[in-house]
Amino acid sequence: MSIESNIPTSTHLSIENAYAGYADLSVVNGVTLNIQQGELICLLGPSGCGKSSLLRCIAGFHALSSGSIMLGTKRLDDGKSQLPPEQRNIGMVFQDIALFPHLSVRENIEFGLFEWSSQQAKARSEQLLTMIGLQGMGGRYPHELSGGQQQRVALARALAPKPDLLLLDEPFSGLDAALRDELIPEIAELLKQEQITTLMVSHDQAEAFAFADRVAVMNQGKLEQISLPEAIYYEPKSRFVAEFIGEGEFIKAEYVDTQHVNSLFGQSRSTTEVSEAPYNKELFIRPDDVEIVEQSEVSAQVESKRFRGGQSLLSVLLEDGQSLAVTCHAVQAPSVGDTVYLALKQHRFLVTDDLGKIEPKNEAR
Amino acid sequence: MAGVGIGTVIMGAPAAWLAAMCDFPGRRWLDWGMLLPLAMPAYVIAYTYTGMLDFAGPVQTLLRELTGWGYGDYWFWEIRSHSGAIAMLVLVLYPYVYLMARATFLEQSAVSFEASRNLGYSPFRAFLKVAIPMARPAIIAGVSLALMETLADYGTVQYFGIPTFSTGIFRTFYGFGDANGAAQLASLLLVFVATLIFVERYSRRKLSYNVRAGSRAMASRIQLKGGRAWLAALACFIPFFFGFLLPAGQLLSWSVFDAQMPWSDFLSLSWNSFYLAGLAALIALVLATLLAYTQRFNSGSLVKQATQFAALGYALPGTIIAIGVLAPLVFVDQSLLALSERFGLGMSGLIFSGTLFALLIAYTVRFLAVALGSVQSGLGQISPSLDEAAKGMGRSPFQVLRQIHAPLMKSSLLTALLVVFVDVLKELPATLMLRPFDFNTLAVRAFELASDEQLIEAAPPSLMIVAVGLVPVLLLNRAISRHKH
Numbered sequence: 041m042s043i044e045s046n047i048p049t050s051t052h053l054s055i056e057n058a059y060a061g062y063a064d065l066s067v068v069n070g071v072t073l074n075i076q077q078g079e080l081i082c083l084l085g086p087s088g089c090g091k092s093s094l095l096r097c098i099a100g101f102h103a104l105s106s107g108s109i110m111l112g113t114k115r116l117d118d119g120k121s122q123l124p125p126e127q128r129n130i131g132m133v134f135q136d137i138a139l140f141p142h143l144s145v146r147e148n149i150e151f152g153l154f155e156w157s158s159q160q161a162k163a164r165s166e167q168l169l170t171m172i173g174l175q176g177m178g179g180r181y182p183h184e185l186s187g188g189q190q191q192r193v194a195l196a197r198a199l200a201p202k203p204d205l206l207l208l209d210e211p212f213s214g215l216d217a218a219l220r221d222e223l224i225p226e227i228a229e230l231l232k233q234e235q236i237t238t239l240m241v242s243h244d245q246a247e248a249f250a251f252a253d254r255v256a257v258m259n260q261g262k263l264e265q266i267s268l269p270e271a272i273y274y275e276p277k278s279r280f281v282a283e284f285i286g287e288g289e290f291i292k293a294e295y296v297d298t299q300h301v302n303s304l305f306g307q308s309r310s311t312t313e314v315s316e317a318p319y320n321k322e323l324f325i326r327p328d329d330v331e332i333v334e335q336s337e338v339s340a341q342v343e344s345k346r347f348r349g350g351q352s353l354l355s356v357l358l359e360d361g362q363s364l365a366v367t368c369h370a371v372q373a374p375s376v377g378d379t380v381y382l383a384l385k386q387h388r389f390l391v392t393d394d395l396g397k398i399e400p401k402n403e404a405r
Numbered sequence: 406m407a408g409v410g411i412g413t414v415i416m417g418a419p420a421a422w423l424a425a426m427c428d429f430p431g432r433r434w435l436d437w438g439m440l441l442p443l444a445m446p447a448y449v450i451a452y453t454y455t456g457m458l459d460f461a462g463p464v465q466t467l468l469r470e471l472t473g474w475g476y477g478d479y480w481f482w483e484i485r486s487h488s489g490a491i492a493m494l495v496l497v498l499y500p501y502v503y504l505m506a507r508a509t510f511l512e513q514s515a516v517s518f519e520a521s522r523n524l525g526y527s528p529f530r531a532f533l534k535v536a537i538p539m540a541r542p543a544i545i546a547g548v549s550l551a552l553m554e555t556l557a558d559y560g561t562v563q564y565f566g567i568p569t570f571s572t573g574i575f576r577t578f579y580g581f582g583d584a585n586g587a588a589q590l591a592s593l594l595l596v597f598v599a600t601l602i603f604v605e606r607y608s609r610r611k612l613s614y615n616v617r618a619g620s621r622a623m624a625s626r627i628q629l630k631g632g633r634a635w636l637a638a639l640a641c642f643i644p645f646f647f648g649f650l651l652p653a654g655q656l657l658s659w660s661v662f663d664a665q666m667p668w669s670d671f672l673s674l675s676w677n678s679f680y681l682a683g684l685a686a687l688i689a690l691v692l693a694t695l696l697a698y699t700q701r702f703n704s705g706s707l708v709k710q711a712t713q714f715a716a717l718g719y720a721l722p723g724t725i726i727a728i729g730v731l732a733p734l735v736f737v738d739q740s741l742l743a744l745s746e747r748f749g750l751g752m753s754g755l756i757f758s759g760t761l762f763a764l765l766i767a768y769t770v771r772f773l774a775v776a777l778g779s780v781q782s783g784l785g786q787i788s789p790s791l792d793e794a795a796k797g798m799g800r801s802p803f804q805v806l807r808q809i810h811a812p813l814m815k816s817s818l819l820t821a822l823l824v825v826f827v828d829v830l831k832e833l834p835a836t837l838m839l840r841p842f843d844f845n846t847l848a849v850r851a852f853e854l855a856s857d858e859q860l861i862e863a864a865p866p867s868l869m870i871v872a873v874g875l876v877p878v879l880l881l882n883r884a885i886s887r888h889k890h
Contacts, residue, residue, distance in 0.1 A: 125523055154526075
């Protein structure tokens with residue numbers, strides 16, 4: 041059974057087959073993405089994968105070359121004409137925060153409320169200041185605040201005009217790790233309470249997992265996989281996702297049928313359909329998919345050991361020369377040079393074609 | 406003064422925005438060309454335009470020929486007026502505003518501009534509500550600099566016969582021989598200068614909050630097309646044309662075709678100027694280096710304040726410095742003469758006050774700040790841990806200086822030398838007041854000739870000043886564009 045289930049169904053932001061680029065370089069290559077009302081989504085990918093460009097297209101700072109973006113019933117971009125950014129009612133928090141340095145905290149928050157009466161605007165900024173825990177600090181200027189406080193003000197400023205969608209462009213990348221761990225769940229909870237549909241861009245998987253309901257992994261302008269965080273980790277659908285998220289190694293496998301392959305661990309089920317193409321197959325195994333057992337048919341020699349607090353990460357050499365990463369309890373960890381016996385803890389894995397090798401080879405990876 | 410302030414903003418700020426945020430034909434070289442008027446001393450541009458625009462000048466002559474009017478038949482703008490002086494000063498001083506404003510527009514507006522679009526602001530509204538207010542401290546700082554130069558200006562206002570502090574001080578001193586009166590006027594002027602220094606420093610401090618590290622550059626410039634693009638190019642071309650191209654061209658044509666100054670005169674003027682400027686630049690460089698190192702090795706606040714105080718001279722008008730240098734030196738001279746008479750040493754004449762010594766002191770006071778700024782920024786880039794690393798490898802302090810600092814500091818020391826050199830070359834009022842009898846420099850001679858209505862003869866020395874003055878402007882531009890990458 042798949043981890044995925046129970047996804048809400050009212051589509052709020054809908055991106056259809058979107059393409060965008062600069063001059064002769066295409067950076068968004070046919071992205072289709074639907075986000076539900078009130079969902080927190082993280083676009084995760086390495087730098088240069090097109091995630092920020094996609095975000096800028098949604099905000100209206102960059103035009104699609106083809107495809108469409110709809111927000112509710114509002115057409116933002118159809119590849120030909122674009123709604124100007126100021127008419128989209130989308131809130132955005134920028135990577136470098138971009139608070140207006142010449143305005144106080146309250147003036148920053150009320151900046152987007154120029155069509156409101158001053159009483160209403162004041163009530164709204166008070167409400168937001170309370171929400172972000174900065175009551176009574178509305179008169180300060182951005183340079184008088186700490187990094188985390190500035191980030192919260194930026195969020196409040198984006199939320200003030202009650203946007204239909206909130207975009208976060210690597211909002212935590214400028215903060216130190218401790219502050220980030222504190223701020224991310226806090227902000228996620230706040231957005232959930234307010235039921236604000238949010239799309240965040242990040243290159244940090246820990247950040248994405250801690251923040252998002254669903255994670256969309258992007259590579260070379262394409263979406264590789266959109267799933268719950270757990271599914272992204274345990275059931276990657278492509279070689280890129282497997283390698284980009286967490287750790288793991290590929291071992292050789294053979295085709296059995298479209299659901300199964302054989303490896304030196306015996307038969308395993310595949311998360312995706314196995315193609316019949318005449319390539320060698322590979323099986324993706326994460327360090328915590330493997331356990332050390334008393335006795336099994338797979339033996340290996342411990343090559344190196346790294347203590348990671350509570351767990352040790354071992355690199356082991358299998359009998360046929362392939363290597364594998366294994367985690368085990370630090371206290372029970374074998375020594376370098378020891379022989380260990382291995383078994384798999386579960387039986388669903390990503391299987392891919394080993395595109396580099398059409399002929400079977402026996403040399404070590 | 407108000408006129409100059411407003412004029413520099415009108416000429417400098419929109420051009421800066423266009424050059425920083427938009428793209429239009431010729432932007433790259435106009436961006437560069439708009440800095441060139443910095444090389445043009447105000448008095449030179451003043452008499453060049455006078456030569457072109459007065460009754461006997463080519464413009465009015467052409468007008469009369471075309472229309473058949475005679476003298477008194479028509480109205481023409483009198484350049485020797487308040488408005489003329491303002492126009493001249495604006496033409497050479499707007500680059501201060503342009504430079505400061507362009508830098509801030511480049512650094513900060515991109516993200517803020519997007520943020521305000523995102524919050525519902527149209528592009529024009531975002532420009533008015535965000536870009537301009539955020540650049541305000543930069544514009545004010547630029548205007549303060551321009552106004553300091555205006556207060557310090559002597560040549561233009563004297564030539565146009567407009568009574569200002571500088572001309573007043575000069576006249577009181579020479580015309581009425583009233584040193585005390587001149588000193589009183591100078592003190593009053595100092596109050597104005599101090600106000601401007603305060604405003605400028607305050608704006609800069611505010612600016613440092615506004616410019617945040619790590620801001621991203623504008624993703625794409627606003628692409629202007631068709632008529633708008635040509636309008637933008639024109640808006641940037643006008644300051645460059647009237648501030649540099651036209652007057653420089655006129656000077657060149659006068660020098661080449663009309664001037665009859667003998668080569669020997671020209672060479673001796675140039676030699677006097679270069680010799681004096683070189684000497685002053687060396688003195689300023691040595692002092693600046695000493696000060697910068699003292700500050701590096703002593704972090705006490707007294708040293709810091711003393712250094713800052715020494716750097717204030719740049720804000721002081723040359724006339725004030727001249728009076729300030731002259732008064733004590735005359736006293737020393739008189740005392741020395743009295744002593745010499747008493748002991749029969751046979752000294753005579755002016756020992757300090759009428760010699761190059763006085764002039765060099767004045768230059769050092771006025772231009773030390775320029776040299777100091779350059780040396781300090783060079784030294785600031787040498788991290789103290791470099792010193793420590795070298796010392797850790799067994800080098801003596803002197804070896805550190807020679808092997809580490811000297812090669813790294815070379816270019817900033819050269820810049821300091823060059824900038825002081827050029828500033829001294831252009832300096833007019835202090836030179837006029839302090840120079841030894843019959844000692845002429847390019848600037849003094851050009852001004853004297855122009856004052857005697859021999860505009861054409863004044864062209865060759867002026868052109869020399871402008872040409873040499875271009876060097877630091879080009880250096881500045883190179884430093885800026887390197888900074889951008």
